Amino acid sequence: MAIQIKDLRYVYLPKTPNANVALDGVTLTIPDNAFAAFIGRTGSGKTTLVQHLNALLIPTSGELEVDEFKIVSKKRKNKKIKELRKHLSLVFQFPEYQLFEETVEKDVAFGLKNFGVKNDEAIKLAHEALLSVGLDEKYFQKSPFELSGGERRRVAIAGILAINPDILVLDEPTAGLDVKGAKDVMSLVQKMHENGKTIIMVTHDMDLVMKYCNLVYVLKDGKLAYQGSTDKLFDQVGEDSAIEIPPLYQLAQKLKERGAPIQIENIKSVDDLINQVKGWKKRHE
Amino acid sequence: MNNVTFGRYTPYNTFTHKLDPRNKLFILILLIVAIFFQFHVWSTTLLLSGAFLILFILMMLISRVSFLNIFKSLKSMWFLIIFLLVIYVFIPNKAYEGTPICYQFNEHYAIYWASFYQCGYIILRIILLFCLTMVLTSTTKPMDLTYAFEWYMTPLKLIRFPVHETAMTLSIALRFIPTLLDETERIMKAQESRGVDFGRGGLGKKFKAIISLIIPLFVSAIQRSEELSDAMEARGYDPRAKRTKYRKLTFGWRDAIAILFAGAIFGGVLYLFILDRTGTQIELFQWIFKVNPGF
Amino acid sequence: MNKIELKNISFSYSKDETEVVKHVSFKVHEGSYVSIIGHNGSGKSTLARLIIGLLAPNDGEIYIDDELLTSKNVRKLRQKIGLVFQNPDNQFIGATVEDDIAFGLENRRIPRKDMQDIINNYAKRVGMEDFLTKEPSRLSGGQKQRVAIAGALSLNPEILILDEATSMLDPKGKSDIRELINEMKKNNPNLTILSITHDVEEAYDSDEVIVLNKGEVAFKGKPQDVFSNRKILESLSLEMPFIMDLKDKLANQDFKIDKCQNIDEIAEVLWPSK
Numbered sequence: 001m002a003i004q005i006k007d008l009r010y011v012y013l014p015k016t017p018n019a020n021v022a023l024d025g026v027t028l029t030i031p032d033n034a035f036a037a038f039i040g041r042t043g044s045g046k047t048t049l050v051q052h053l054n055a056l057l058i059p060t061s062g063e064l065e066v067d068e069f070k071i072v073s074k075k076r077k078n079k080k081i082k083e084l085r086k087h088l089s090l091v092f093q094f095p096e097y098q099l100f101e102e103t104v105e106k107d108v109a110f111g112l113k114n115f116g117v118k119n120d121e122a123i124k125l126a127h128e129a130l131l132s133v134g135l136d137e138k139y140f141q142k143s144p145f146e147l148s149g150g151e152r153r154r155v156a157i158a159g160i161l162a163i164n165p166d167i168l169v170l171d172e173p174t175a176g177l178d179v180k181g182a183k184d185v186m187s188l189v190q191k192m193h194e195n196g197k198t199i200i201m202v203t204h205d206m207d208l209v210m211k212y213c214n215l216v217y218v219l220k221d222g223k224l225a226y227q228g229s230t231d232k233l234f235d236q237v238g239e240d241s242a243i244e245i246p247p248l249y250q251l252a253q254k255l256k257e258r259g260a261p262i263q264i265e266n267i268k269s270v271d272d273l274i275n276q277v278k279g280w281k282k283r284h285e
Numbered sequence: 286m287n288n289v290t291f292g293r294y295t296p297y298n299t300f301t302h303k304l305d306p307r308n309k310l311f312i313l314i315l316l317i318v319a320i321f322f323q324f325h326v327w328s329t330t331l332l333l334s335g336a337f338l339i340l341f342i343l344m345m346l347i348s349r350v351s352f353l354n355i356f357k358s359l360k361s362m363w364f365l366i367i368f369l370l371v372i373y374v375f376i377p378n379k380a381y382e383g384t385p386i387c388y389q390f391n392e393h394y395a396i397y398w399a400s401f402y403q404c405g406y407i408i409l410r411i412i413l414l415f416c417l418t419m420v421l422t423s424t425t426k427p428m429d430l431t432y433a434f435e436w437y438m439t440p441l442k443l444i445r446f447p448v449h450e451t452a453m454t455l456s457i458a459l460r461f462i463p464t465l466l467d468e469t470e471r472i473m474k475a476q477e478s479r480g481v482d483f484g485r486g487g488l489g490k491k492f493k494a495i496i497s498l499i500i501p502l503f504v505s506a507i508q509r510s511e512e513l514s515d516a517m518e519a520r521g522y523d524p525r526a527k528r529t530k531y532r533k534l535t536f537g538w539r540d541a542i543a544i545l546f547a548g549a550i551f552g553g554v555l556y557l558f559i560l561d562r563t564g565t566q567i568e569l570f571q572w573i574f575k576v577n578p579g580f
Numbered sequence: 581m582n583k584i585e586l587k588n589i590s591f592s593y594s595k596d597e598t599e600v601v602k603h604v605s606f607k608v609h610e611g612s613y614v615s616i617i618g619h620n621g622s623g624k625s626t627l628a629r630l631i632i633g634l635l636a637p638n639d640g641e642i643y644i645d646d647e648l649l650t651s652k653n654v655r656k657l658r659q660k661i662g663l664v665f666q667n668p669d670n671q672f673i674g675a676t677v678e679d680d681i682a683f684g685l686e687n688r689r690i691p692r693k694d695m696q697d698i699i700n701n702y703a704k705r706v707g708m709e710d711f712l713t714k715e716p717s718r719l720s721g722g723q724k725q726r727v728a729i730a731g732a733l734s735l736n737p738e739i740l741i742l743d744e745a746t747s748m749l750d751p752k753g754k755s756d757i758r759e760l761i762n763e764m765k766k767n768n769p770n771l772t773i774l775s776i777t778h779d780v781e782e783a784y785d786s787d788e789v790i791v792l793n794k795g796e797v798a799f800k801g802k803p804q805d806v807f808s809n810r811k812i813l814e815s816l817s818l819e820m821p822f823i824m825d826l827k828d829k830l831a832n833q834d835f836k837i838d839k840c841q842n843i844d845e846i847a848e849v850l851w852p853s854k
Contacts, residue, residue: 018296042720042750056474082480090478098475100500110497114480145504148621159479176747178619178778180817204750244751247822251843260851270822274829277850281834428675460675463717509670515634516671519663520731521655521687529689531682531699 002167002198003030003053008062010048022048024222025062030200030215035193037209037230038202040219040242046202047093049219050169053200054088055081066167086115089165093172093202095156099144104130107144108159115163122162129162130155133188150181157188167198174205186212206246210268218242231265248273294426300539301348301424306433308540312547313421319551320413322558327402329561329569333554334409340550341416348424355415366408373404427459432532450524457513465506472501582646583739583772584608584631589640591626600626602795603640608788610738613765613773615783615803618792619817624776625666627792628743631774632661645738659688662732666744668724669716677703677719677727678712684735702730706760722753729760740764742775746782758782780807784821791816 010023023045030036038046051057052064055071055078064071069084092098101107108126113119130139133154139147144155160168170189174182182205190212193199203209209216209230216233218226220242226233234249245253248270255262260280267273301309320337324330345352374396381397389395422430435452442448473483476497483494561567584607591601600623608614618624629635631642633654642649644657665671674680681699690698703709706726716724725745732740742761746754762785764771775786783789789806791799793816799806807813807824820828826846830837840846 041752042722051474054478056477082482085478085480090475092471092475092478095475097501097505098472098479098497100497100504111479114482150620163479178817179819180619206751244755247843248826251826251847254843254847255851258847258851258853270825270829273826274833277830277835278833280850426675428679456675457673460673460716463715464669467717509667512665512667512670513673515629516663516665517673517683518634519632519658519661519665520673520684520735521659522683523655523687526687527689528686529692529695531679531686531692531695533692 001029002032002034002067003200004065005029005049005052006063006065008049008052008064009060010045010052010057011060012048014060022222023052023059026219026222026224028217028224028227030198033193033196033198034215035190035199035213036201036215036217037213038200038217038219039204039206039209040225041244044219044242045222046219047171050090050171050200050202053167053169054085054090056090082115086163087165088167088169089160089163090169091157091160091171091173093175094153095160096144096149096152099152099156099159102143103141104135104144104147104155105140107155108162111159111163125162125164126158129158132161132191133158134184150177150184153177153181153185154188157185161192165197167200168192169200169202171202172204173201174203174208182208204244206243206249210246234264293423295349295351295423297349297424299348299424301344301420303537303539304424304543305534305536305540306425306429307436307534308536308544309421309425310430310433310437312543313417315547315551316417317414319554320410320417322554324558324561324567324569326561326566326568326570327399327406329557329567330406331402332569332573333557334406334413337413338409338416341413341420344420345416348420350416350419350423354423355412355419358415359412362411365411369404369407373407374400427462428456429534431456431459432534436534449528453524461509464509465502468505469498469502472498581610582607582643583610583612584774585643585646586631587641587643589627589630589637589642591623591630591635591637591639599638600795601630601637604792604795604797605640606790606797606800608739608772608774610772611770612788613761613775613786614788614790615775615777615786616790616792617777617780617783617818618798619778622792623795624778624792625743628663628741628774628776632658632663632741659735660738662735662737662740664725664728664732664740664742664745666747668721668728668748671728672716672724676713676715677708680716680727681731681734684731688735698734702734703727705733705764706730707756720753721749722756725749725753725757726760729757733764738770739772739774742773742777744776744778746777746779754779754782758785761785778818780819780821783807784823791818 005026005028008023008026009021012018012020012022026045026049038050040046048057052059052071053066058071058075058078059073061073063073066084066088069080069087071078099107101110105123105126108129109119109122112122112125117125127140135151135154135158139151144152147155157173168189173185173189177185186208189199189201201208201213213230216226216228216230217224218233218237225242226237228236234245234253237243248267249264252262252264252267252273256264262276266276320334322333324333377394378400381399384397384399387396387398387401431452434455435448438446438448438451476494477483481494481497482490483498486494557567557569587605589601589604590599592599604627616624616627626635630637633649636651644660647653647657649657672680673683678699681702682695685695685698699712700709703712706729708723708726708730711719711723719727728745746757749757761773761775765773773786775782777783784803784807786803789800789803790797791806798816799812803821804824807820808828810820813820823842827837827840830846830850835849837846837849840849
């Protein structure tokens with residue numbers, strides 16, 4: 001198991017009138033090499049949860065284990081945080097806003113140097129990472145501020161990839177991108193997964209979840225509402241629901257309610273649904 | 286940002302919260318002046334300061350201001366207190382000559398009891414000031430304070446001071462403080478994920494860490510301000526044009542009570558002060574002592 | 581009647597740079613709901629800023645209500661337009677919801693005694709009447725956008741321009757705003773809506789779609805026509821709206837779904853209830 005979370009509780013601004021329980025007793029495990037998604041509505045606590053994974057937030061109570069690293073609620077007891085952050089890296093939402101160096105290559109190398117890689121080696125690894133996100137030599141010496149939004153995002157992601165973490169956490173990696181930009185980023189993430197990395201993604205986009213992920217965790221009001229494979233998600237998460245159900249699955253659910261022999265767990269795209277309803281026409285006649 | 290709690294507005298609904306911000310600001314100034322009166326007889330000054338302290342504690346209780354905050358802010362002031370002690374106690378001051386001596390080093394240099402008293406009094410006044418401002422800021426929304434400032438500054442329009450623009454700038458700045466604090470926290474976390482350590486490291490590392498925070502913050506703040514000015518323009522804002530006002534500050538019965546009470550206190554202290562300055566020795570301590578021999 | 585007309589508009593941010601908008605012409609009729617779609621960098625947001633006069637075109641003419649937009653009448657013509665921008669945070673000017681709706685009213689010198697009713701009325705229309713005294717930091721992105729729409733509508737515009745108003749929202753926020761737009765259209769048939777978006781589902785709701793590619797109009801027409809050609813959509817890196825995609829694929833399987841408007845009707849065709 002790559003990640004184990006036990007009874008995690010987190011309160012924002014404790015002991016003030018604005019105190020807010022963001023996570024309320026979350027227990028879950030994420031296996032090695034998973035491609036996992038955290039979903040839920042805004043304010044359900046999913047971003048708060050993933051920020052615990054590399055000790056950006058320290059639990060109010062409960063504990064986490066990320067491979068050999070352990071995070072507990074006492075701040076001083078947490079050691080080797082830097083090693084943890086090299087092992088598990090987090091790409092923030094709208095990561096293009098964290099760029100600051102004068103050239104693209106320097107910005108990508110920045111993280112590496114923080115983790116103790118020598119300058120020349122860091123620049124070399126930075127070039128590799130930039131090439132892997134589809135940005136060639138032309139971009140290396142450019143200022144990040146003269147790039148387009150989509151390119152800046154790829155630079156930011158390269159900055160994390162260069163660190164070469166074993167676990168990669170992405171918070172809304174496709175937010176604000178158009179269809180093509182989103183596809184580019186997701187195929188990159190999928191490549192990382194095929195290369196043996198554990199991927200954890202926070203997202204609103206159910207299409208992405210169904211297409212890429214094999215495990216899904218649903219949060220609702222700071223509590224875990226579902227954990228398991230994507231197949232059974234729409235069977236188990238009901239109408240009151242912690243998530244927005246995409247129209248494809250709304251249709252599938254409606255067909256099931258009508259008594260149609262439809263297997264929702266086998267539907268990943270419109271084409272899957274078509275395959276199942278293909279023969280029905282004849283039955284009606 | 287969890288650590289910025291000092292004097293922050295707390296959304297309760299107490300008597301003080303309901304007062305007109307203009308009135309609160311005025312009362313604050315009255316009381317500040319009142320605590321700065323100093324009398325010839327030091328026991329009188331001390332007694333009055335004590336009375337003020339009790340009064341302010343009551344005000345804090347009424348307004349539900351957290352005492353913990355006061356202690357926290359005092360904790361961060363220990364350096365100032367030591368500094369004051371050194372200045373007042375160890376630097377020779379002719380004014381103390383002839384008063385009781387605490388310790389005589391040699392014939393030219395001595396430490397006087399009066400200097401301790403003086404220093405203690407300064408610290409007490411700082412605490413009093415702290416309590417007062419805390420009551421104001423934690424019961425008044427920052428935006429209401431700008432409305433109050435704007436109201437008081439209105440006469441300055443006569444000398445062409447840009448009162449409206451100043452108030453608008455101030456209120457937008459206040460509106461965006463929480464947004465920018467969130468942003469700061471987010472960028473810090475993002476850079477921490479890239480191995481930046483904001484707490485530790487040598488000077489060079491620290492410098493780099495700060496740069497990695499400041500530049501993205503500036504870039505985004507500039508972008509925000511551009512978008513904001515577009516949005517304001519799109520909704521017909523023209524700084525030179527006349528505008529009507531939605532917010533109206535109202536002076537209610539609570540305000541009348543508060544200002545009468547504060548006025549009475551101020552008047553009383555001012556009366557004693559005038560007596561003091563016109564030659565009457567105000568022995569407040571003994572007056573009370575005579576009235577109440579058991580004190 | 582044409583509410584907005586663009587004649588051969590071109591624009592570049594500086595002289596040496598390539599044009600981000602190239603020879604764009606189109607008309608928007610009164611009371612219609614038009615979407616301009618295109619991927620990031622297609623020039624669609626620049627277009628919104630041109631129409632409201634925040635930018636001036638290098639070439640071409642813009643007419644609002646058949647009146648040529650110039651630097652002299654820009655303030656006057658802008659009073660007819662309400663604009664909602666992309667970032668919910670950066671267009672929230674007031675300290676609270678009521679103050680933010682009031683901001684535009686104050687600029688228009690609406691008397692104070694009338695403001696409260698207007699604010700309550702428009703807050704109610706966007707479903708934010710219970711949040712009047714809330715600060716922006718306590719609202720979700722979707723709620724902030726609803727306040728922005730209320731602020732724009734409270735000034736009684738004839739044209740409402742939505743510049744990527746939903747692109748930073750979560751699915752719930754998106755669908756809320758979509759519903760709100762459709763409702764607005766129903767209640768106020770004279771309101772002209774111009775929505776700039778990269779969301780094909782949203783554009784599907786509109787009367788007319790203008791597809792922008794590399795600063796040029798690539799395609800325009802009814803959403804059913806614009807979105808029916810897979811090849812063209814792919815070349816513009818756009819997707820087909822879900823319901824059209826589904827209907828298209830079901831039609832290939834000989835299901836008669838031409839008349840179906842929504843999922844319920846499709847379900848009825850696929851598995852009729854007895």
